[in-house]
Every structure is written in structure tokens, then in C-alpha cells.
Amino acid sequence: MNPQPTEFVSEKRAGECVLGLRNATKVFGGTVALKDVSLDLRSGEVLALLGENGAGKSTCVKLLSGLYKPDQGEIILDGVPVELTSPLDAFRRGISVVHQHPGLFGDLSVAENVFIGHMPVDKFRRLDHAEMQRRAAELLDVVGLDCGPSVQLNRLRSSEQQLVEIARALSAEARVLILDEPTAALSQREVERLFSVIQQLRTRRVAMMFVSHRMEEIYRLSDRVTVLRDGHHVATEPVSSMSRDRAVQLMVGRSLSGMYPTKDPQPGEILFEVSELGLGDVFTDVSFAVRTGEILGLSGLVGSGRTEIARVIFGIDHATEGTMRLAGTRISFHSPSEAMAAGIAYLSEDRLDQSLVMDQAILSNATLPTIERATVAGLISVTKELALVRPDLDRMKLRFRSYDQPVKTLSGGNQQKVVVAKWLATKPRLLILDEPTQGVDVQTKAEVHSLIADLARSGMAIILISSELPELLGMSDRILVLREGRVMDEMERADATPERVLKAATDAVGENGSCASTDERLAGTTSLPAHQEPSSSKPSSPLVSAIRRLLLKREFGLVAAMAAVIIPVAAINPRMLSGPNLTALSMDAALLIIVAVAQMLVLLTRNIDLSVASVIGLSAYGAATTLHAHPDLNILAGLAVASGIGLLCGLVNGVVVTVGRVPAIVVTLGTLSVFRGVDSLWTGGKQISADQVPQAWLDLTTGRVAGVPGLVFIAAGVLLITGFVLRSLPLGRELYAIGSNPDGAELIGIPVKRRVLGAFAVAGLLAGFDGGLWASRYATIDARVATGFELTVIACVVVGGVAIRGGAGTALGITLGALTLLIIRNGLILIRVDPLWLEGVYGLVILGAVTINLIVTRRSQSHRRRKLP
Amino acid sequence: MKRLSWLATWDSFLGVATIGLVLYAAVFVPGFATSFNISQAIAGMSEKALIVLPMVLLIISREIDLSVASMLALTSVTLGMLVQAGVPLLPATFIVLLFGGVLGAFNGLMVTWLGLPSLVVTLGTLAMFRGIGYILVGSRSINQFPDALTDFGINNVGETPLPWTIVPFLILAPLFSVVLQRTPIGRRIYAIGGNPDAALYSGVKTQRIRFRLFVLSGMICAIAGVVFTSRLANARANNAVGFELDVITIVLLGGINVFGGRGRLAGVLWAICLIAIVRNVLGLSRIGGDAQGTVIGLILILSLLLSNSTNLVLDHFRSLLSRSAGPRPSGREPFSSLNDHTPEQP
Numbered sequence A: 001m002n003p004q005p006t007e008f009v010s011e012k013r014a015g016e017c018v019l020g021l022r023n024a025t026k027v028f029g030g031t032v033a034l035k036d037v038s039l040d041l042r043s044g045e046v047l048a049l050l051g052e053n054g055a056g057k058s059t060c061v062k063l064l065s066g067l068y069k070p071d072q073g074e075i076i077l078d079g080v081p082v083e084l085t086s087p088l089d090a091f092r093r094g095i096s097v098v099h100q101h102p103g104l105f106g107d108l109s110v111a112e113n114v115f116i117g118h119m120p121v122d123k124f125r126r127l128d129h130a131e132m133q134r135r136a137a138e139l140l141d142v143v144g145l146d147c148g149p150s151v152q153l154n155r156l157r158s159s160e161q162q163l164v165e166i167a168r169a170l171s172a173e174a175r176v177l178i179l180d181e182p183t184a185a186l187s188q189r190e191v192e193r194l195f196s197v198i199q200q201l202r203t204r205r206v207a208m209m210f211v212s213h214r215m216e217e218i219y220r221l222s223d224r225v226t227v228l229r230d231g232h233h234v235a236t237e238p239v240s241s242m243s244r245d246r247a248v249q250l251m252v253g254r255s256l257s258g259m260y261p262t263k264d265p266q267p268g269e270i271l272f273e274v275s276e277l278g279l280g281d282v283f284t285d286v287s288f289a290v291r292t293g294e295i296l297g298l299s300g301l302v303g304s305g306r307t308e309i310a311r312v313i314f315g316i317d318h319a320t321e322g323t324m325r326l327a328g329t330r331i332s333f334h335s336p337s338e339a340m341a342a343g344i345a346y347l348s349e350d351r352l353d354q355s356l357v358m359d360q361a362i363l364s365n366a367t368l369p370t371i372e373r374a375t376v377a378g379l380i381s382v383t384k385e386l387a388l389v390r391p392d393l394d395r396m397k398l399r400f401r402s403y404d405q406p407v408k409t410l411s412g413g414n415q416q417k418v419v420v421a422k423w424l425a426t427k428p429r430l431l432i433l434d435e436p437t438q439g440v441d442v443q444t445k446a447e448v449h450s451l452i453a454d455l456a457r458s459g460m461a462i463i464l465i466s467s468e469l470p471e472l473l474g475m476s477d478r479i480l481v482l483r484e485g486r487v488m489d490e491m492e493r494a495d496a497t498p499e500r501v502l503k504a505a506t507d508a509v510g511e512n513g514s515c516a517s518t519d520e521r522l523a524g525t526t527s528l529p530a531h532q533e534p535s536s537s538k539p540s541s542p543l544v545s546a547i548r549r550l551l552l553k554r555e556f557g558l559v560a561a562m563a564a565v566i567i568p569v570a571a572i573n574p575r576m577l578s579g580p581n582l583t584a585l586s587m588d589a590a591l592l593i594i595v596a597v598a599q600m601l602v603l604l605t606r607n608i609d610l611s612v613a614s615v616i617g618l619s620a621y622g623a624a625t626t627l628h629a630h631p632d633l634n635i636l637a638g639l640a641v642a643s644g645i646g647l648l649c650g651l652v653n654g655v656v657v658t659v660g661r662v663p664a665i666v667v668t669l670g671t672l673s674v675f676r677g678v679d680s681l682w683t684g685g686k687q688i689s690a691d692q693v694p695q696a697w698l699d700l701t702t703g704r705v706a707g708v709p710g711l712v713f714i715a716a717g718v719l720l721i722t723g724f725v726l727r728s729l730p731l732g733r734e735l736y737a738i739g740s741n742p743d744g745a746e747l748i749g750i751p752v753k754r755r756v757l758g759a760f761a762v763a764g765l766l767a768g769f770d771g772g773l774w775a776s777r778y779a780t781i782d783a784r785v786a787t788g789f790e791l792t793v794i795a796c797v798v799v800g801g802v803a804i805r806g807g808a809g810t811a812l813g814i815t816l817g818a819l820t821l822l823i824i825r826n827g828l829i830l831i832r833v834d835p836l837w838l839e840g841v842y843g844l845v846i847l848g849a850v851t852i853n854l855i856v857t858r859r860s861q862s863h864r865r866r867k868l869p
Numbered sequence B: 001m002k003r004l005s006w007l008a009t010w011d012s013f014l015g016v017a018t019i020g021l022v023l024y025a026a027v028f029v030p031g032f033a034t035s036f037n038i039s040q041a042i043a044g045m046s047e048k049a050l051i052v053l054p055m056v057l058l059i060i061s062r063e064i065d066l067s068v069a070s071m072l073a074l075t076s077v078t079l080g081m082l083v084q085a086g087v088p089l090l091p092a093t094f095i096v097l098l099f100g101g102v103l104g105a106f107n108g109l110m111v112t113w114l115g116l117p118s119l120v121v122t123l124g125t126l127a128m129f130r131g132i133g134y135i136l137v138g139s140r141s142i143n144q145f146p147d148a149l150t151d152f153g154i155n156n157v158g159e160t161p162l163p164w165t166i167v168p169f170l171i172l173a174p175l176f177s178v179v180l181q182r183t184p185i186g187r188r189i190y191a192i193g194g195n196p197d198a199a200l201y202s203g204v205k206t207q208r209i210r211f212r213l214f215v216l217s218g219m220i221c222a223i224a225g226v227v228f229t230s231r232l233a234n235a236r237a238n239n240a241v242g243f244e245l246d247v248i249t250i251v252l253l254g255g256i257n258v259f260g261g262r263g264r265l266a267g268v269l270w271a272i273c274l275i276a277i278v279r280n281v282l283g284l285s286r287i288g289g290d291a292q293g294t295v296i297g298l299i300l301i302l303s304l305l306l307s308n309s310t311n312l313v314l315d316h317f318r319s320l321l322s323r324s325a326g327p328r329p330s331g332r333e334p335f336s337s338l339n340d341h342t343p344e345q346p
Helices: A057-064 A087-092 A110-115 A129-145 A160-170 A188-203 A217-223 A244-252 A306-313 A336-341 A351-355 A362-365 A384-393 A410-423 A444-457 A469-475 A496-505 A514-524 A540-570 A579-604 A613-629 A635-658 A664-681 A695-702 A710-728 A730-739 A742-748 A751-780 A787-801 A811-830 A837-861 B001-029 B035-060 B066-083 B090-111 B119-135 B147-154 B164-182 B184-194 B197-201 B206-232 B243-253 B264-286 B289-321
Strands: A017-028 A031-042 A046-050 A070-076 A080-082 A095-098 A177-182 A207-211 A224-229 A230-236 A270-279 A283-291 A293-299 A321-325 A329-330 A344-347 A428-435 A461-466 A478-483 A486-493
Touching: A017 A057, A017 A177, A017 A230, A031 A046, A031 A057, A031 A070, A046 A057, A046 A177, A046 A217, A057 A095, A057 A177, A070 A362, A080 A095, A087 A095, A087 A695, A087 A742, A110 A129, A110 A160, A129 A160, A160 A177, A160 A188, A188 A217, A207 A217, A217 A244, A217 A362, A224 A244, A230 A244, A244 A496, A270 A306, A270 A514, A283 A306, A283 A461, A283 A478, A283 A486, A293 A306, A293 A469, A293 A496, A306 A344, A306 A428, A329 A710, A336 A344, A344 A410, A351 A410, A351 B197, A362 A384, A362 A410, A362 B184, A362 B289, A384 A410, A410 A444, A444 A461, A444 A469, A461 A469, A461 A613, A461 B001, A469 A496, A478 A496, A486 A496, A486 A664, A540 A811, A540 B197, A579 A613, A579 A751, A579 A811, A613 A635, A613 A664, A613 A751, A635 A664, A635 A751, A664 B243, A664 B289, A695 A710, A695 A751, A710 A730, A710 A751, A730 A742, A730 A751, A742 A751, A787 A811, A787 B119, A811 A837, A811 B243, A837 B119, B001 B164, B001 B264, B035 B066, B035 B164, B035 B184, B035 B206, B035 B243, B035 B264, B066 B090, B066 B119, B066 B243, B090 B119, B090 B164, B090 B206, B147 B164, B147 B206, B164 B184, B164 B206, B164 B264, B184 B197, B184 B206, B197 B206, B243 B264, B243 B289, B264 B289
Parallel strands: A031 A230, A046 A207, A046 A224, A095 A177, A177 A207, A293 A461, A293 A478, A344 A428, A428 A461
Antiparallel strands: A017 A031, A017 A070, A070 A080, A224 A230, A270 A283, A270 A321, A321 A329, A478 A486
């Protein structure tokens, strides 16, 4: 009944160590993430890795998966120390990892995501689509994802994407499987499916590691348990000999006495309360109140929703249900600045990305929200600036050289002090602290704790979000425990124990405790409604047809647009449908399509090439002048010269972008002028006209086969080859991957720089080739050839559905885009609209097409995007 | 203080290069060291120098405006048409300024309200605004202007070689410098460019500021349009084609970081002088427009390659000093505050 994963194979005897850490230490900046940790994964066995947030579990996973290298100690594979140079290296050695947050490629299909980096090819080195679909379908069946392998990944919700990630990990012949919190996003049924897969792998003697905070799962699944605490290895024992209570104790372990400021809380009135607050399926039915002078602790593990609640309170996100009241008045903030004006401050948990501008000075960072108060006659006064924050910085004993020092150079603890000072300067009534002492040394921790206690004493209401139990228990007057978006438990300080908190947070069942959550889980109702739908992936079939409808819409829309122009114009001026006009139109389209293909290749990788038109001009002249000087040469030599020039230009662009690391927009803005200037110098103000080149050259494009100009066949050939490469060569799919997720592509091991360089080179080649054809068609060539044409090209690709952000675009789309654009132009010309107006039309077309693309993309992803500012 | 000292080095380097070029030109390029030529060189840079000012603010805040030259042309055309219709000069100028603001507001709305990347938006408006110019006057040129305007365009200040056309820039430049370095709004602009999320979460009204920067760009381009019209005494739809290359080159050459959040006006001022002299010397050496563009394009690319390599070295230093987290992905896009938000791992 349950399909079996066929790819896993292991020659190990059961119980032999396959992969392990030996005395591994990893340090980030000032923080020791792992210290002298040893553990091993044995074949046919599941090792569970337990620990609180910050214990080092994630670092272990990253070391074993090849993402980091240990600073000390080593990684052992098959008994031998190895160096894993990259995740791809680990993958190739048989280590598969299911990450907590999949780094997949939204623009690629499910099957492609599963196999990217190791796609099955047939004997001609072409992508074996059928094989890929078949194997993907098998794997999807194994993990229980009911969706077609050709569905685009970003149509799936996060739980489904997690399953794709699991399928990807299963797709290689791995001997080791590491799962990092794989069930966090999954429903009960999906979890059961995963478990049966793991059992199968066990019989195939695969070595597995399972990182999770769900005790129930750990006790069902694992053979041995390793507990980490504060980056140290605490214990490794068979699961049968470790009771759940003991596991919790080992995780928590510290003594609580003496480290925290004594308090005699005298809370005042209720300052802030929330009632049945909810945000989509992130959290729901959350109610609590905070009094002045009180510290309310929010506890819970990753995914419990604590930070999300804070973000809603602070106006970053907007609640979908429930109410908030500040000092009795109902409030709703639409932005952080509104929340700040009301006296709320939020110290984010993500110091690097959300709290500090790393390159800027201590003083600038600390006064950012309150800088208005430090002005004299509108100008910033350094004296007043210092007065705003110095007292708090001194109080916290900030260690620094000067106030101008960039915060980047401070230690984590000192950086945090700057952040705290920043928020204190806003004189808040309610202060929300999210992991205030994360990544902070012991000394600073104590200082921060003492400060928090002082603030509470002086009447500030404080919400303290912390994953560190001792901190939470030592500082809070009351504690709220959240799990998966719901309030699980609420307790006064006197009743709070680490065990009670951790149990509520992790659904750990005590020997004599009942846990309603287990029953709920088995009935499939624990997870919030969205996760619960077993057939949440089923809608992908209607989803698939919805996608088809969408795609058809674009093509249909373009055809309709063309008809909308052709019909009225032909009525007014029947010349539109005449032979000569259609011929000219088709040849224009051919020239445009070839260079649009070039632009598309570059755009796919999330770059841009503004210099294509200049390349056309330069190579057109190159071809013309070559044939003018050597009329006896084969006319193909002209094309060769042109293509060669284009290739050279493309390589220049590519090298400066990849090796020089200069953004493509800037490079090609420069080369646009450079190439045009070279063209100008070369032509020296002269031109080459039709009678100066061999007739055979001119006939290359205008000569007809069966009434169709040769140029059209050439363009068709280019399109077919491009379509083939993009669809049927792994290299082509990799281009899409690079544009869809450049960092993910690097991690997977795609040679990004080489591919991007290649894209620019081929783009140059095609532009040069186009220039040769241009010279053949237009005969008269001077330095002004194709000036401004880059705008037409961009309009064409945008209309044709190529994403400026990369990752999307098709040969068919470009064809339709080119035809639509040129028909619009042709129509306007035929009804005597001034050709000069065309530039404006192209601009409008670009804006319109990009807007439409945006609306379409947003609408199709709105069901899984949370609104981020 | 490494960052500040690097900037100081770059500024000094630019200063030395500029002065060096001046000396070289004074000796080896005939016709350079005359009062007339100096005056021409300065005048020729009047509009670009103006446009550089809001462009600096935009690039610092991680946006870009490629439509500046088109806004200049369109406002120039509008001024011509208003004057032709008999509107007195001062009200016409005022209307044109407002119109520039409207154009900028269009850009700003597309970026803030629709959330489109400014690169694409201004690429589109680059074409659209110029197209509107063509619709208004076709390929004609409006040549009749009040004396007040043309005098402004031709005359120098008193007996100096300083043309009147550079005066608007001379007035605005110190203003911009002060605003950027010494006012709250300047701080916020740097913050938006340095870390848009941190700025937002610190209460900075990021969208409003971005919108206003685009409006400002439009209005300054309108002033530049007036100056251009007065200097050349004509209004055509194809005025100022290709200005954006010079403007962006000057800004990036002047030390404004292409990824936003860093840079000062001081270096940019040197860059303005340098590019002005380069163009002037090339012109005196009978090198035409397209070839001049080649040189400017090369300067753009080379200056970025140079600053990249020095930045790489400095970043390496900085990364050795302190890190509070593990290795971070390097995917930075220029002119885009719309980076994907990837969820952070604990």
C-alpha cells in the first residue's frame, strides 16, 4: 500500500557509524554556537537531536550538510575525517538534508525542483522529461503530495513545498538523511506518511538524524537521543532509557537562583490588552493583558507565533481578527510609526536585518526613531543627539571607541545595547522585547536584565519574548505559553517551572499526565485549519487548470490585442494586409525576435543587457564593411564577423558582471555607450550603401523560399534552438533556477558565474548575428543603426511575459510579444500616426505590461503570501 | 572608521585626478585655458549638475530614476509651448516646475503604490515622457523666447567666467549637502538605503520618503529643463538625449554606493568637475558625441570595478572583526529595495 523509496541503498551493516561530528566547535563572531560536540549517525538508525532554541541543533545540521566548516574538530564519514566543501559536495557523497525552510525555486516545476542539479538525461544528453516526471511522481506518491509533477512550485503552500523538499532529499542515492524540523509545517496525515517513509529507510539501513521539538514524534521514531544545551553535548542515550521528564531536565539544566534581579512587582492598571487576536493561519484566538510595571513573558518554540503577535501589535502586520486596546482605547496601527507615536516600542529579534543599519554609526542608529528631538533650527545637533541616548548607553555600560563607530564593529552584546538605547529614547509605555539577550555575552545579559527590571519598576509595561527558560522564569511576573499559534498555558511567576513551560510548549507528555493535544492530533485537529486539510494539495488539479487558464490568458490576450489592432486598421487602410506590408512586418519581427531571445537569456538569470542595440549597430557595420572590402568572400563570412563581434561584446559584459561583480544595469549602461562610440569611430562618419556590397549578401535575408523571406526562416531556427535548449537541456533549466533563487542555485552547486557569463556571451553572439542580418536587410549602414532599439527589445520581452526579476520567459511568449508590438507599430504608422510617437507608445507598453504581470503574479500568490512591508 | 577614511581617500583621489586633468589640459590642450572655454565647460554641465543632486538621494535610498533626461526634455517643451502661447515667463516657469513634480509623482506612485521596481518604471517613463514630448511638438523646435530667459542662458555673472546657468546648481548644492548630512530627513534617507527593513521598523515613513524623492527629482529636472532651454534658446522633444548616462556616471564615480546607503556629496562635486573637464577636453580635441560617450561609459565601468575591488578588501577586513551570525547570502541587487524576504532560521 505504501509506495517505497527505491533510491536509498546502503551497504553498511546495521548500527555502523556512517556520518558524525567529532569534537566539533563552531564560533560566530563572539558567540560559541557549538563547543566540542561529538555525535554519530548509525546506519539503520534514527538519532533524535534535542535542545532548546540556541542549543546548537541548527549548527549541527549545517555542519553535517556541508554548509559550514567546523572551526575545530572534524566531520567523520565512513570512519574517515572529511572536508565537505559545499552542500553539493555533501549531496554527492550521499548526505541528503531536508531543511526547515526550503531553498527551492518558485518558478520551476515540482519535478524540476526535486531533480535540479542531478536531472536525468537520455543518451543524447537531453533532459529526459518523461523519466523525470515519472520518478518525481513516484517520489511525490511516497511523501504523500497529491499534485502533478509539472505544477509550478510557487503555486503550492508552504507545507506542500516542504514535502517537495523531502522528495528532493529522497531523490538521490543517499546513505544519510538529516531532517531539520521537517514536521513543523505538515499536517498530521503528512507526518504519518513521512514516518512510514522513515521506517522504510530504516530497513534499508540508511543513517538518519531527526531534529524536532515534538516529543511525541521523537519517542515514536528514534532509537537514540542526543541532548544539546548551550552548544554543549549533554547526553546521548537510547530513547528507551530516557524518560520525557528527564529529557526536559537535560535540555533545561541550569540552576535558576541568583542570576536575576529580585523584584517585588507592583503592577498598576491594565495598560494594554488583546482579545481573540488572530492573523490568518499564523496565530489565532490570542488574548492577554499587560499592566504598567508588569513583565509578561511569552514562551514557545519556533513557529509558535510569538514574534508574529509582536509584529501585529507594532503595526508591521495587520491582524485579521480580534481587537487591541491601549489604555482602554481600541487601537489599530497601520505602520510602526503609528505604533511608536502611541508609545509602543518593539525590539526585534533579528538584530542584523531589522534593528540596525550595520554600516552606520552607533549614534545614528541609536537616534534614528527620535532624531527629530535632536535638532536645533532643523539641523541635527550632536550635543542634543548625545543627550538623547548617552544616559542609557552609559547606564548599560556600552563598550566602544567612539560614537562614530559603525555598529558592525561592535560585539553582539554591545550592538544589542545600542538597540535598547534606541528604543528607550522613544520613551515608550509598552516595550516589547523579542529575544533581547540572544547572541549576547553573560555580562551584557546581566546588565540588560537589570535594566529591564528597573524599567518595570518605573512603570513601563513590558512584554518579554524569550526562548531562554531561565531568563523567562527569572524576569517575568506572568508567563504565557504558545504553541503553533495558540495560547496553551498561562501562569503566575510563583507557579512557573521550566518543566511546566516546556511541556506546554512542546506537547511533551509526562508519565502520569494526560495531554489533550495528543488526542487532538490523532483526530487531525491540532494544527490550525489550513494545515489540517488533507487534500490541501488536491486543489492543485484545479490549480493546474487555473494555471493553464492564466497562461492561455496571456497568449490569448496578445492575440486579441493583435486582432484589435489589425481589424480596425485594415478597415481604414487595407494596405495592412497587403503582401509587401506583411513581408516587411515579418522581417521586422524576425530581426526583433532574434535579439529579444538574446535579452531573454540574460533576463532569465536576473540580469539585463541594455547594450544589445549598440552591439547590433557595431556588428552590422562590421559585416557590411568586411563584405565591402572583400566582396569575393562567402557571404556567410559577413555573418561570422558580425557574430564574432557580438560574442566579444557579450563576453566583455559578462566578465565585468561576473568577475568584476558590477551590477548588469550599470555595466550595460556603460557598454551601451562604449560600443556605440566604437561604432562611431569605426564608421568615421561614413556609411556603406547597397551598391557597395555583394548582391548575394542582400539576398540572404530578402531572398524568398516559398514566398517567405529567408530571414523569417532564420529567426524560426533561432527560436527552435532556443526553445530546445531552454526546455530540454539541464543547462537551460539551470538558467531559470539562477534567476528564481540565485543563492539557492549556488547552494545546489549550479555554476552560477559560468552560466551568467555564458548567457551574456550567447546574448552578444545573437545580437551580433542579428546585426549581420540587419546589415543584409537594410543595406545602408551607418553609425546610427539600431539607435534606441534597446527600448523596443525590452518592450517586446516584457510584453512577451519575460520577468525582469528573472526565472520566467518562453520562446513562444517572445514571438507573440514581438508580433504584438510590431503590429501595433505597423498599425499606428498606417493610420498616419507620427512615427516619433512610437517611443511614447513603447514606454506605455512597458509600463502596462509590467503592471499587468505584477497584478497577475500577486493574485496567484496571494493565498500564501503574508503581507510584508 | 575605515569606511570614512576610504571615502576620504576616494574623494582625495578624485580631487587629484581632476586637478591633474586640469593641469594637463591647460598645458597640452590648446584653447582650454581661456576664460571663454572655462565658461563653456561650466555652462555645458549646468543641467547635469542639477540633476545629479536628486539622483544622489535616490541612489542612496536604493532607487534610481532613468527618466531624468526625458523629464528635462518634456518640461523644456512645455515651457516653450507656454511661452509661445503668450504666458509670461515667471508663471510659465512656475507651471513647468509643478509639471515636473507631477511627472516625478507618476514615477513615485508606480514605485510606492504599485510596488514596481524603480529601474523598470523609469525605463518605461524614459520612453513615455519623451514620447509625450514628441506628441506635443513633433520634430519642430520652439525658438522664440523672452530676452530675460535667453540672457540668463548666455551671460556670465559680472566679469567672472561663471555663467548664470550654473547658479541654480550653486544655490541648491549646499542645500542638498546640508539636508543630507545634517538633517533628520537625510538620516532617514541613509537608513532607507542602508537597511530598508530596519528603517521601517524604526518608524521611518519609507514609502512617503521614496515618493517625495521622485517628486523632487521631477521638479529638479524641470529646473534643469528651464536652464537647458535658456542656454540653447530652443525647446525640442529630443533635447538632452543620453544625459542619464552622464548623471549616473557622475553619481557613482563620486563615491555613492550603487547598492545604497553610503556616500557623500563631496566626492560627487569632484566627479561633476571631472566629467565636465573630460567632455570639454574631448570636445576641444575634435572628438564627437558618440566617442565622448565611449569615454564616459568606460569611466563608469572602471570606477565601479575600482571601488568594488577596494570594497571587497575592506569588507573582508570588517568581516574578520565581528559577526553576530553565520555567513549570509550575498545576493544584493542594485536600485531595489524590494528584495525577497527569506525567513530567518533561529
